[in-house]
Amino acid sequence: MYVDAVLVPAETDGIEPGEFGAVAVIDVLRATTTIVTALENGARGVVPVGSPDDARAWRAAGPDVVLGGERGARALAGFDLGNSPLEYGPERVAGKLVVMTTTNGTAAFERARSVAGGAAVIAACLRNAQAAAQRLRQLAGAQGGGALIVCAGTDGRFSAEDAYAAAVVLEAMAREGPLELGDGAQAALRMAGTVASPRAALRATRHGRKLVQLGFETDVDFCAKVSVSDTVPTLVSGVLVREGSGPARGE
Amino acid sequence: MYVDAVLVPAETDGIEPGEFGAVAVIDVLRATTTIVTALENGARGVVPVGSPDDARAWRAAGPDVVLGGERGARALAGFDLGNSPLEYGPERVAGKLVVMTTTNGTAAFERARSVAGGAAVIAACLRNAQAAAQRLRQLAGAQGGGALIVCAGTDGRFSAEDAYAAAVVLEAMAREGPLELGDGAQAALRMAGTVASPRAALRATRHGRKLVQLGFETDVDFCAKVSVSDTVPTLVSGVLVREGSGPARGE
Numbered sequence: 001m002y003v004d005a006v007l008v009p010a011e012t013d014g015i016e017p018g019e020f021g022a023v024a025v026i027d028v029l030r031a032t033t034t035i036v037t038a039l040e041n042g043a044r045g046v047v048p049v050g051s052p053d054d055a056r057a058w059r060a061a062g063p064d065v066v067l068g069g070e071r072g073a074r075a076l077a078g079f080d081l082g083n084s085p086l087e088y089g090p091e092r093v094a095g096k097l098v099v100m101t102t103t104n105g106t107a108a109f110e111r112a113r114s115v116a117g118g119a120a121v122i123a124a125c126l127r128n129a130q131a132a133a134q135r136l137r138q139l140a141g142a143q144g145g146g147a148l149i150v151c152a153g154t155d156g157r158f159s160a161e162d163a164y165a166a167a168v169v170l171e172a173m174a175r176e177g178p179l180e181l182g183d184g185a186q187a188a189l190r191m192a193g194t195v196a197s198p199r200a201a202l203r204a205t206r207h208g209r210k211l212v213q214l215g216f217e218t219d220v221d222f223c224a225k226v227s228v229s230d231t232v233p234t235l236v237s238g239v240l241v242r243e244g245s246g247p248a249r250g251e
Numbered sequence: 252m253y254v255d256a257v258l259v260p261a262e263t264d265g266i267e268p269g270e271f272g273a274v275a276v277i278d279v280l281r282a283t284t285t286i287v288t289a290l291e292n293g294a295r296g297v298v299p300v301g302s303p304d305d306a307r308a309w310r311a312a313g314p315d316v317v318l319g320g321e322r323g324a325r326a327l328a329g330f331d332l333g334n335s336p337l338e339y340g341p342e343r344v345a346g347k348l349v350v351m352t353t354t355n356g357t358a359a360f361e362r363a364r365s366v367a368g369g370a371a372v373i374a375a376c377l378r379n380a381q382a383a384a385q386r387l388r389q390l391a392g393a394q395g396g397g398a399l400i401v402c403a404g405t406d407g408r409f410s411a412e413d414a415y416a417a418a419v420v421l422e423a424m425a426r427e428g429p430l431e432l433g434d435g436a437q438a439a440l441r442m443a444g445t446v447a448s449p450r451a452a453l454r455a456t457r458h459g460r461k462l463v464q465l466g467f468e469t470d471v472d473f474c475a476k477v478s479v480s481d482t483v484p485t486l487v488s489g490v491l492v493r494e495g496s497g498p499a500r501g502e
């Protein structure tokens with residue numbers, strides 16, 4: 001199976017929509033980790049939206065809407081939750097529809113959706129690496145195409161932590177059968193090969209250091225756990241739902 | 252000194268113009284290698300332009316204009332030279348002004364110029380790695396800022412060969428004094444650390460394989476020679492000139 005990774009979302013401009021049979025978005029610190037955690041803890045769905053105001057407009061949708069997100073790793077006024085996965089416990093999100101806006105994650109999903117054409121888009125991180133890898137293989141195999149990983153990056157720039165997580169997903173895919181690697185996928189694997197541990201990998205990056213400075217050290221350690229979740233968020237009509245479940249809204 | 256690399260040109264959108272004290276563009280297969288070779292062989296200057304028609308318009312500038320470039324690694328109708336550095340011998344370029352358009356190199360220079368603000372822009376490749384590293388340190392040090400390397404990539408996507416060449420330049424810079432590395436620079440160094448030789452590095456990439464298939468094997472080997480040239484092309488009023496020489500035109 002052919003598999004490649006874009007190291008920053010803007011790279012998708014160089015890809016024909018529909019070229020890949022399945023697309024995974026990775027924003028390991030912290031958007032996709034938080035999305036996986038929210039669905040694992042019983043959220044009906046997670047809607048990635050562009051701006052804080054777009055999110056606030058969802059209040060009108062009903063009482064079971066929870067607003068989450070951040071800008072520059074900081075909480076947003078009028079929101080129920082920030083972007084720490086540890087806030088998304090069952091007591092806050094079970095049965096709820098989480099509407100989420102993050103600095104980099106949302107833009108990456110937009111890019112992923114547009115480059116996917118009709119193909120499936122999932123969310124991946126370290127915590128669901130093994131499950132996401134299996135799902136990518138299934139989805140891409142069923143389409144007869146390859147798989148693409150979109151690294152969300154930070155403010156349009158490359159983030160080493162997303163490339164690291166991409167490498168962990170790629171390694172899990174490689175354990176299931178032979179892969180033909182594009183340059184971006186090769187690069188991610190080469191970078192990751194020289195790193196001591198997932199925890200060290202995340203803490204060594206610019207964004208990882210910033211989160212630790214802001215007091216989110218526990219978050220970084222939570223995000224660094226590998227393949228502890230089998231939840232694979234899948235985009236259905238603009239809503240990320242738990243793999244196997246139906247869409248969260250009547251679309 | 253702080254130093255970073257953007258792995259694709261579009262990443263410069265995330266950087267404030269003038270944030271860096273000097274910027275180097277790398278398109279090792281083959282634009283920046285060809286530019287270094289042309290200046291080394293006596294060209295008065297190299298003008299990077301956007302389109303083949305832009306280049307053709309330069310014919311009117313006089314008899315000593317030579318048009319060079321490619322699209323998709325192929326020669327262009329009505330042009331004097333392609334994008335093979337081996338074509339840019341003294342018999343073709345000495346005393347001439349080379350007007351050049353390439354698929355990825357030109358766009359990377361545009362990006363570099365815009366992100367540089369008033370700071371210097373140079374061209375780097377493997378052949379001038381050591382000289383380019385010294386010049387980057389001098390220029391960035393004089394400005395009191397850091398240095399940025401812009402990898403040209405291929406059609407907006409990441410190219411492993413440019414990241415590899417960036418790593419070789421970074422290693423040369425590190426030999427001259429301590430560096431603080433951004434995520435992109437760290438990534439390039441990590442990737443390069445696992446590669447056997449410059450020749451193997453270039454041949455293993457998608458674009459390197461394509462060039463070998465098209466019969467440009469000798470070009471790839473020429474581009475893989477490290478630090479054999481002390482020519483550092485520097486952008487002055489839109490013209491790349493040999494370091495230390497004046498601008499090629501009366502601007």
